[in-house]
Amino acid sequence: RQTGTVETDAEKHDVEYLTPISIGTPPQNLIVDFDTGSSDLWVFSTEMAAKDIKGQAVYDPNNSSTSEKLQGSTWQITYGDGSSSSGDVYLDTVTIGNLTVPNQAVEAATKVSDEFTDDANNDGLLGLGFSSINTVQPTPQNTFFDNIKNNLDAPLFTADLKHGAPGSYNFGYIDPAAYVGNISWTPVDSSQGFWSFTSPGYAVGTEAMRNHSISGIADTGTTLLLLPKSVVKAYYEEIQGAQYDSNQGGYVFPCSPTPPDFVFGVSDGIVTVPGDMVSYAPVDSANQDCFGGIQSDTGIGFSIFGDVALKTSFVVFDAGGLQLGWGAKN
Numbered sequence: 345r346q347t348g349t350v351e352t353d354a355e356k357h358d359v360e361y362l363t364p365i366s367i368g369t370p371p372q373n374l375i376v377d378f379d380t381g382s383s384d385l386w387v388f389s390t391e392m393a394a395k396d397i398k399g400q401a402v403y404d405p406n407n408s409s410t411s412e413k414l415q416g417s418t419w420q421i422t423y424g425d426g427s428s429s430s431g432d433v434y435l436d437t438v439t440i441g442n443l444t445v446p447n448q449a450v451e452a453a454t455k456v457s458d459e460f461t462d463d464a465n466n467d468g469l470l471g472l473g474f475s476s477i478n479t480v481q482p483t484p485q486n487t488f489f490d491n492i493k494n495n496l497d498a499p500l501f502t503a504d505l506k507h508g509a510p511g512s513y514n515f516g517y518i519d520p521a522a523y524v525g526n527i528s529w530t531p532v533d534s535s536q537g538f539w540s541f542t543s544p545g546y547a548v549g550t551e552a553m554r555n556h557s558i559s560g561i562a563d564t565g566t567t568l569l570l571l572p573k574s575v576v577k578a579y580y581e582e583i584q585g586a587q588y589d590s591n592q593g594g595y596v597f598p599c600s601p602t603p604p605d606f607v608f609g610v611s612d613g614i615v616t617v618p619g620d621m622v623s624y625a626p627v628d629s630a631n632q633d634c635f636g637g638i639q640s641d642t643g644i645g646f647s648i649f650g651d652v653a654l655k656t657s658f659v660v661f662d663a664g665g666l667q668l669g670w671g672a673k674n
């Protein structure tokens with residue numbers, strides 16, 4: 345049985361967290377976005393048109409003695425923000441930290457949308473959602489985690505994302521030095537392929553908790569905290585000068601003073617998103633107005649507890665117990 349750990353670095357404004365992996369023999373090193381909200385491991389590749397590659401590292405299956413084409417298999421994925429990619433599939437050795445899966449499905453991109461082309465530091469995505477939503481056809485493939493979880497000391501991984509600092513993903517163990525107090529556990533409904541849970545309520549600032557259940561997914565691949573319109577409205581009503589700015593496509597408010605905290609329940613515990621993490625990023629060079637890290641989930645069908653929520657905590661994705669654990673960071 346094994347365990348592993350790998351460091352993940354926050355991009356500017358914590359827009360995404362990028363983590364090194366290696367693929368093939370000899371190892372080809374790429375840096376990818378670990379994404380608990382999807383279940384495809386896809387990478388920029390030598391099969392793409394040069395115009396779609398702007399600085400990314402690419403996987404070259406022809407340069408790997410262990411690559412094996414999965415004949416007839418293809419994939420195509422579209423994400424919540426409308427970005428997309430597609431391509432074909434190889435089996436090859438994938439290593440994360442000290443953990444190796446010998447026959448991992450590596451989805452080589454032939455096409456990617458502009459959002460990926462323009463994301464120069466990101467060489468692909470490594471899905472950590474449930475394999476039931478893997479997009480490979482005709483036969484869906486397993487995620488890296490699904491392939492290795494039975495070799496781990498425990499079938500779980502943890503995400504310790506930080507605000508503007510390197511964090512880490514651990515596999516197979518819960519690091520007791522990473523959190524303080526008790527972890528709050530809540531059951532996961534994996535029927536839609538996501539790490540989905542229901543928060544029993546929320547509070548704005550120091551107000552009392554409101555009994556308003558919020559169902560959503562823990563998604564390391566989404567930057568913001570996307571909540572029901574009514575919750576978002578109640579939050580921004582507490583901020584002088586906050587308003588929905590259609591140009592920016594979301595709520596904007598004066599960067600100072602610091603806005604109120606946002607608190608949401610997790611089973612018998614609570615998670616606090618500090619106000620200074622809610623002012624996500626300045627919208628203007630004068631740094632007067634800030635774009636909110638809390639925005640509406642309208643049109644998605646569920647809420648998304650993205651990086652703005654996850655980076656407040658030490659989060660355990662427990663596939664064995666089918667539960668999420670939220671702990672206070674050490």
Ligand SMILES: CN(C)c1ccc(C(=O)NN)cc1
Pocket residue numbers: 360377379380381382423424425427459460463466563564565566
């Ligand atoms: C364009 N990029 C880098 C994306 C990365 C991740 C996602 C996503 O929805 N993950 N759950 C969307 C887009």
